[in-house]
Amino acid sequence: MKKIYSLLLIAICLGAGIVNAQPIFEKSVSNLRNQRYCEILYGKRHWLSLEVKVFNTQGLNLCPEEQWKAITKESITSKYDASFALLNGPRYWVMDEIHAAGATVNNVKESFSGMEMNLRATIELGLLKQILGSKHFMPNQINRTTNFVYKAGSSIYELTSPAGEIYVMQSYSQIVNPSLMIEDLPDLEKQLKLPSGWIYQSRVLDKDLSLIANGIAHVLQDNLANSYQRR
Template sequence: MNKSFVFLAISLVLTIGEACTQTPTQQTLIFEKSISNLRNQRYCEVLIGKRDWLKLEVRVFNTQGLNLCPEAQWSSLTKESIVKDYDASIAILNGPRYWMMDEIQAAGNTVNDVKETFGGIEMNLRATVKLSLLKQLMGSKNYTANEVARTTNFVYRAGSTVYELTSPAGDVYVMQSYSQIVNPSLNIKDLPVLSEQLKLPAGWTYRSRMLDQDLSLVANGVAYVLQDNLSNSYQRR
């Protein structure tokens, strides 16, 4: 299984909510739950996929709001044990990761009480990968956007620094989490000069900038997400 598929796990969670009005072409979303002070907070995910003939549903479980993914327990987890324990077709360990937004707000099916425990680490169900992504399972590519089913608002506060990839077509993707999957020593201090480690395709650019006003990335049922070659994840603006 290509590790680049792990970007499909884009996690969410949360405590108390507020309303957010979108563009006129979208319905008004009421975000039921939210959690703040997320920036640079550690989390991990487990993805469980069950195949039914040519169909595959991947459920994304996340530690956010429950624990900080204890390293000793996380490092002892294996994909093989999860596949066996949950009668799954595939299992993917996605982490550790660190959030880059300041707040997450969630609504709809993203808010639920479905929990599982993996190797003693409690996690909540946060997203489901769409079945149309089956073609990605056997070799998803970096710098290629995919759809993740969730209803969320990622909030980046004024004064925060954001890190962005821009495609040749002009689409801008904002980093939602950095990863220690490929480079275990990567940390937030490395992000301003991350381009030195990235293998950007022709026409792609990477930059950092400080926000002069809040930035909200709203996903009304679907988020478009990609990963770079270090497994850092980004959502399209």
């Protein structure tokens, strides 16, 4: 009887989506640390929600500066009849490898003023989030299935919230500080405006670290537009 009950419980959990199978990663790319890329986000409002598509240059090009500067928000909103557009770059990866699965692996490409980008994720924003706007140190849910790998011996950069949640930097940005370099990250706390109770630290890994997002990633940005994913 106990065995039957256990099987029924597992079936109910599966049906409710409580038990998530470990993703089988279909595509990977390595040697990413300090590699330049750029992103474009655009979307339309649907009643009380805003669905934002995230495109980036990873695997297609290194976001040449002249081409990047030629892209405007106006050209994107006009071409796609979008109510929202954001130029998010240039950025530089801080992890060593990315593995992807599910809808994250796709062949959806767009050309923005001649610069090719691939669809990498979608973000759903509710009415409250739209009203409040994007806040620093506040996580957003991003729909993607990925494994960000940080190799042993590599440096990682972490934010810890007052609740003890740890966010690992996935990319640093030159949007706010155009001169920011990877060499500046160990002492980045001097440039950050950390909310009360937040801690920034850097450390060297003694073993590989995998940050797996199985359908949803919790991502936030600091006041310099550097991005972090929750562990």
